[in-house]
Amino acid sequence: MNTELTRRRFSDLLAATTIAAYVLVALGTAVSTTGSAASCTTWPGCGTDSTIGPFSGELLLFWGHRVAALVTGLLVTAAALAGWQIDLDRRVGVLIGCAVVLFPVQVALGAALVVGGSSTVTGLHLVLAMVIFACLLVALVLTLEDGARDDSRQVDSIEPASPVSEAVEPVETGSERSVVEPQRPRGLVARVRQTAGAYLTLTKPRLMWLLCLVAVAGMGLATLTGASLEPSTAVATLVGGVLAIGASGTFNHVYERDRDRRMNRTADRPLVHDLVPARNALAFGVGLTVASGAVLVTWVNGLAAALTLVAIAYYAALYTIVLKPNTTWNTVLGGGAGALPAVIGWVAVTGSVGAPAIGLAAVIFLWTPAHFYSLAIAYREDYARGGFPMFPVVEGVLAARRHVAFYLGATLLSASVLGWLAGLGWVYAVTSITLGAVFLRSVIRQYRRPTDDVALRSFYVSNYYLGAILVAIILETLVVAG
Numbered sequence: 001m002n003t004e005l006t007r008r009r010f011s012d013l014l015a016a017t018t019i020a021a022y023v024l025v026a027l028g029t030a031v032s033t034t035g036s037a038a039s040c041t042t043w044p045g046c047g048t049d050s051t052i053g054p055f056s057g058e059l060l061l062f063w064g065h066r067v068a069a070l071v072t073g074l075l076v077t078a079a080a081l082a083g084w085q086i087d088l089d090r091r092v093g094v095l096i097g098c099a100v101v102l103f104p105v106q107v108a109l110g111a112a113l114v115v116g117g118s119s120t121v122t123g124l125h126l127v128l129a130m131v132i133f134a135c136l137l138v139a140l141v142l143t144l145e146d147g148a149r150d151d152s153r154q155v156d157s158i159e160p161a162s163p164v165s166e167a168v169e170p171v172e173t174g175s176e177r178s179v180v181e182p183q184r185p186r187g188l189v190a191r192v193r194q195t196a197g198a199y200l201t202l203t204k205p206r207l208m209w210l211l212c213l214v215a216v217a218g219m220g221l222a223t224l225t226g227a228s229l230e231p232s233t234a235v236a237t238l239v240g241g242v243l244a245i246g247a248s249g250t251f252n253h254v255y256e257r258d259r260d261r262r263m264n265r266t267a268d269r270p271l272v273h274d275l276v277p278a279r280n281a282l283a284f285g286v287g288l289t290v291a292s293g294a295v296l297v298t299w300v301n302g303l304a305a306a307l308t309l310v311a312i313a314y315y316a317a318l319y320t321i322v323l324k325p326n327t328t329w330n331t332v333l334g335g336g337a338g339a340l341p342a343v344i345g346w347v348a349v350t351g352s353v354g355a356p357a358i359g360l361a362a363v364i365f366l367w368t369p370a371h372f373y374s375l376a377i378a379y380r381e382d383y384a385r386g387g388f389p390m391f392p393v394v395e396g397v398l399a400a401r402r403h404v405a406f407y408l409g410a411t412l413l414s415a416s417v418l419g420w421l422a423g424l425g426w427v428y429a430v431t432s433i434t435l436g437a438v439f440l441r442s443v444i445r446q447y448r449r450p451t452d453d454v455a456l457r458s459f460y461v462s463n464y465y466l467g468a469i470l471v472a473i474i475l476e477t478l479v480v481a482g
């Protein structure tokens, strides 16, 4: 058979195996947290406790996990056999070999759990599941990269967009977009409307829905401690949060106005065209910061207000001034700013910091590179023009895709751990498994069809994934439990 076709089939098989292994890990943590394991007490058959009906959610979840284990086991075996027949990269061979060896051990641990295992066995079972998934994901990425390198059509897109250096100088090019200078309308109402629109743009309103969901999910998790969430606290936290996001977005616009002018994506921003003078924008940002602090101190608590101030400083100063123009680590380290609303939401309800809040913050932190690198791949030329050392600009597209895949893997695993840590149930399990598999598939697709449109689609899928798991947390904690 044609070698290329065989390789292609092998990488398809490995992709399916990796997705199946993820579903298995996520179902496994869901089985642990929902107590589904108690619905079946024998192995390999399933002797059911008489108190549990034949169609109970727990039993279905339990069987889902068992069927997923069977399917994944078959896929791992098939991938190993298929890999045997082609000239595999040695590292891929070792990784798949590890999965093949570890899988029966994992099955034995699972059987021990059913007939009465200890918490050590449970912990080992969870860790081994993650190791198997990680082996498969790394093997998959290496295989897809090999395919991409062989594919001469990709040569242009895998190279860095500018000289490989940490400090990328702004590039003057003839291809900068000639943005039409917006006209100042004549009528008073139209002028006021244009100025109001410009101030609204400064606050980066498109980011707010997801950051608000993060904060509400943080509040929801906090209610699992038994603390109650007053509607006034929820509203005040969101109002304070929206004002804070607006403030930090405004400071970001002020500081970046010169670089924004060079980039197609940002060349129509209000400060580029003096729709708002920079001094007024700065005053607006300060006003929003003070208003945010006042709302949070008055109606929420001092710790929530202090953390929100830290979040503004993190995004507006640490990320925008220090990290973004100077290091390829800007996105990874900058993720802390977006993670803080999870802790702020929790603190608003409890007055102190707790482990599930840190768990949710860790999910956002790990998700951020998987979210942003896909966008930065699509806009790499633009970022090079702006002089920003974004990862795909400095390291090239293939390296960036590899990071997207690895951070995505870490996000999926940390989301499973969060479900386990917070004791989340069905809705969260089904949502995170479904959307997680869609997210994984969209990133794999970037290798198959390496176009900017496909990368952009992954960026949007990243937002839907996070949005969906946050809504699931909110439903489970505030709607079902509340």
Ligand code: HEM
Pocket: 206, 207, 208, 209, 210, 211, 214, 265, 330, 331, 332, 334, 335, 337, 338, 339, 364, 368, 371, 372, 375, 463
């Ligand atoms: C260092 C961290 C991050 C970077 C560098 C980053 C970068 C970006 C960029 C450049 C955009 C396009 C913005 C525009 O064109 O107006 C964007 C959009 C967006 N980001 Fe992020 N982001 C980060 C973290 C986050 C976090 C933590 C969240 C929320 C939890 C988030 C949610 C969103 C949303 C909802 C959009 C709008 C997508 C749309 O246009 O529909 N981002 N991000």
Ligand SMILES: CC(C)=CCC/C(C)=C/CC/C(C)=C/COP(=O)(O)OP(=O)(O)O
Pocket: 207, 211, 241, 244, 245, 248, 249, 252, 256, 266, 308, 311, 312, 315, 324, 337, 338, 340, 341
């Ligand atoms: C509670 C609080 C204040 C939270 C703040 C956290 C926050 C706003 C995080 C979002 C980070 C973000 C969307 C950066 C956009 O990238 P960019 O600024 O590099 O994008 P650009 O190229 O469009 O300017």
